[in-house]
Amino acid sequence: MSASILFDTPGPKARRRILAVNIVGALIALGIVAWIVLGLAAKDQMQPSQWDDFIEGSTWKNYLLPGLWNTTKAAVLGIIGSVIFGLIFGVGRLAQNKLINGISTVIVEFFRAVPVLLMIVFFNVFFSRSLQLSGDTAMWAVVAALIFYNGSVVAELVRSGVHNLPKGQREAGIAIGLTRGMSLRHIEIPQALVAMLPALIGQFVVILKDSALGYIISFNELLFFARTYSSPNGNVLQALIVAAAIFIIINFTLSKIAVIVSRRLSSRVKKEKNAPAGPAAAIVGAPAGLDVPAPQDPSDPKA
Amino acid sequence: MENYLSIFTEYDIPGAFWVNIQLTFWAAIGALVLGTILALLRISPVGSFQALGTSYVNLIRNTPLTIIILFCVLALYGQLGFVLSSDFQGNFFRLAVLGLAVYHAAFVCEAIRSGVNTVPLGQAEAARAIGLSFLPAARLVILPQAFRGAIVPLGNTLIALIKNSTVAAVGSVATESSSVMKTMIEFRADIVIPIFLTFAVGFVIIVIPVGLLTTWASKKLAVAR
Amino acid sequence: MRKTRFGTVAAMAAVAALALTSCGGSGDSEADGDKIRIGIKYDQPGLGFKDGDNYTGFDVDVAKYVASELGYTEDKIEFISAPSANRETMLQNNQVDMIFATYSITDERNKVVDFAGPYFVAGQDLLVPSDSDIAGPEDLDGKNLCSVTGSTSAQKVKDNYAQNTNLQELPGYAECTTQMSGGTIDAVTTDDIILAGLAAQPAYKGKFKVVGAPFTEENYGVGLPDGTDKCGDINAAITKMIESGEWQKALDKNTEGTGYKPNAETNPPTLSDSCA
Numbered sequence: 001m002s003a004s005i006l007f008d009t010p011g012p013k014a015r016r017r018i019l020a021v022n023i024v025g026a027l028i029a030l031g032i033v034a035w036i037v038l039g040l041a042a043k044d045q046m047q048p049s050q051w052d053d054f055i056e057g058s059t060w061k062n063y064l065l066p067g068l069w070n071t072t073k074a075a076v077l078g079i080i081g082s083v084i085f086g087l088i089f090g091v092g093r094l095a096q097n098k099l100i101n102g103i104s105t106v107i108v109e110f111f112r113a114v115p116v117l118l119m120i121v122f123f124n125v126f127f128s129r130s131l132q133l134s135g136d137t138a139m140w141a142v143v144a145a146l147i148f149y150n151g152s153v154v155a156e157l158v159r160s161g162v163h164n165l166p167k168g169q170r171e172a173g174i175a176i177g178l179t180r181g182m183s184l185r186h187i188e189i190p191q192a193l194v195a196m197l198p199a200l201i202g203q204f205v206v207i208l209k210d211s212a213l214g215y216i217i218s219f220n221e222l223l224f225f226a227r228t229y230s231s232p233n234g235n236v237l238q239a240l241i242v243a244a245a246i247f248i249i250i251n252f253t254l255s256k257i258a259v260i261v262s263r264r265l266s267s268r269v270k271k272e273k274n275a276p277a278g279p280a281a282a283i284v285g286a287p288a289g290l291d292v293p294a295p296q297d298p299s300d301p302k303a
Numbered sequence: 304m305e306n307y308l309s310i311f312t313e314y315d316i317p318g319a320f321w322v323n324i325q326l327t328f329w330a331a332i333g334a335l336v337l338g339t340i341l342a343l344l345r346i347s348p349v350g351s352f353q354a355l356g357t358s359y360v361n362l363i364r365n366t367p368l369t370i371i372i373l374f375c376v377l378a379l380y381g382q383l384g385f386v387l388s389s390d391f392q393g394n395f396f397r398l399a400v401l402g403l404a405v406y407h408a409a410f411v412c413e414a415i416r417s418g419v420n421t422v423p424l425g426q427a428e429a430a431r432a433i434g435l436s437f438l439p440a441a442r443l444v445i446l447p448q449a450f451r452g453a454i455v456p457l458g459n460t461l462i463a464l465i466k467n468s469t470v471a472a473v474g475s476v477a478t479e480s481s482s483v484m485k486t487m488i489e490f491r492a493d494i495v496i497p498i499f500l501t502f503a504v505g506f507v508i509i510v511i512p513v514g515l516l517t518t519w520a521s522k523k524l525a526v527a528r
Numbered sequence: 529m530r531k532t533r534f535g536t537v538a539a540m541a542a543v544a545a546l547a548l549t550s551c552g553g554s555g556d557s558e559a560d561g562d563k564i565r566i567g568i569k570y571d572q573p574g575l576g577f578k579d580g581d582n583y584t585g586f587d588v589d590v591a592k593y594v595a596s597e598l599g600y601t602e603d604k605i606e607f608i609s610a611p612s613a614n615r616e617t618m619l620q621n622n623q624v625d626m627i628f629a630t631y632s633i634t635d636e637r638n639k640v641v642d643f644a645g646p647y648f649v650a651g652q653d654l655l656v657p658s659d660s661d662i663a664g665p666e667d668l669d670g671k672n673l674c675s676v677t678g679s680t681s682a683q684k685v686k687d688n689y690a691q692n693t694n695l696q697e698l699p700g701y702a703e704c705t706t707q708m709s710g711g712t713i714d715a716v717t718t719d720d721i722i723l724a725g726l727a728a729q730p731a732y733k734g735k736f737k738v739v740g741a742p743f744t745e746e747n748y749g750v751g752l753p754d755g756t757d758k759c760g761d762i763n764a765a766i767t768k769m770i771e772s773g774e775w776q777k778a779l780d781k782n783t784e785g786t787g788y789k790p791n792a793e794t795n796p797p798t799l800s801d802s803c804a
Binding site (some may be wrong): 043053058062063124127128129132133134137189199208216217218220227228230231232233234235236239 | 571573577578579580609611613614618620621623676692699700701702703705709710726729730731732733735776
């Protein structure tokens, strides 16, 4: 049901009322913005000198871009690791062997329940003190924590993706003499992966946001650099807003891409549904009846 | 083993979890109220309200929670002088609750909207047919069913909120579990893994029942159609 | 057909991962023999601060002087970020040759690494707004005190001097000074020289002052790998820096405009024969 069905097409009277309410709503929105801006101005936080730092090339070259590069690096390593982790344990949860299944279930459920921050704090000390690793241990701590949490989420995506496939897919595989494992590897998981793509992009947004937690352990990511830059310049607040804006732009773009990918996938599914059900249909695109997961799972509000 | 057990007498671990539970409790109430209002805005017939709700969700959902909570402490309190409690420590607790509620409200809003999508068209039409206008229709017909259809995403949001309550550490709430664990592993480097597992299992014990309860409730309360 | 596509995706992912990790490894590259790797703080204005390609602060100035005495010109120095938690590990793993990073000499640390110096004796002190009448930790009853998360310095004040102090813990001192400029914090506490470095920043010039009544002693040493043979040379370099007046010059430059005077009883430090 789309939102517009909740009310009738407004008549002249209702339209006038809506217009009035509309103006009130716009005023409320403006009021909130004005309250924030004026409040900041009253506290000397709206001076141009505090903001123009962020349109200078050197600020970007020396602080924000290196920070963004580290954030991206951690996020990309995180998503790659998560997909690998997710494939291993997602398949593990589909295994018929009770032991493998049990171990995979425990691992996935465990890491889905542990806060990412807790893991980041732990891995930071564990890598640098207990294992005495060299290199950027703070970054590896963030990457490890991201992989364990998001990998578990991806494992669930893999599992539900395979479960949502029409039963015929596996049956067909077995009918042509594949074992259960071969059918999983060659038929079911590749299809589940395509269907997962939008959700995976959504997960990348989650990972990007979570990487900002590395700030707490002095991982040199975007938020950390924004803070480092602002500390001698006395504009911590402005730096927070700029860092937030960068995150919002990147994540918003990614979410939009996820929606587009999801739409293209589901339109492909629809086309096949309408097409006469021939054996060719299943080979060309995503199989009919495949549930395309929501682009950005709104139920996963990770930091 | 004795070495390990000593951490329980040296540090107040249940107390640390209790802080997280309290943070979660108050933030959950706040997020539910704010999220419902946002959902109403987004499904309302008024353009500016829709835009308000949509921008809120898009802005907040794409911002790291770390920045939101830092912003509450540094900007709202530090620069704008926004005080929520006369008690110094209590103030940071409430600011963290505010940050958590603001962040999770965006997800509650989306959860409720997904719940609204489960309500059949006929329900809204029937509500209008008996003369209910937008707000009464939403309150009496749409939302009660939408909440029941949104239990799973709402439960997932609650689970995320429980875990995200650790991020209050950046908001000067030094008594919650991630801060306590950080202090502990700095001083007891010999038993880093047991300390981490203690806290991790603590969260598993809190989170898993919530997950089971969600599944049970979503089946129990599902609207039969 | 589909399989090959997935093969390609997997291969691309692997290549991307490799490319990323290979770039990430630059921090632990072996020294080129004629270069010296020095660990400093990147985020401590006035002591060790990375300003683009420039490194500034008192720690950095002393490090540069010592390095030049050891025969390394400025272009032979490679500065590396040394966060507090990683300092011992970086020395043990031979990732750096020496560390100048507000590194207090303690018996505990001395077990795993060597120290030269001290090149400065800091003490815990308070940073307050210029017009504040707080003269020491005893005046903090009922006041709001800020420090960084996990540091014991604020708790020390509460336990030993003023029980009714309100403590706020934030991730960094920068956040503390922001709070103080907003008026919600009455004092920030940590080592006096760190506070002076913060107060010397252009944005805060004239707004804050260091109280100047340090109530602890922290000996800042040069962290060295265990069993090093450079300790004697470094101590000689520090002594020379102090005698030549360069030490005082570096200190004045980095705390300019704050009226900060280090504890004269202990500064400049007399170097005991700590290398053994």
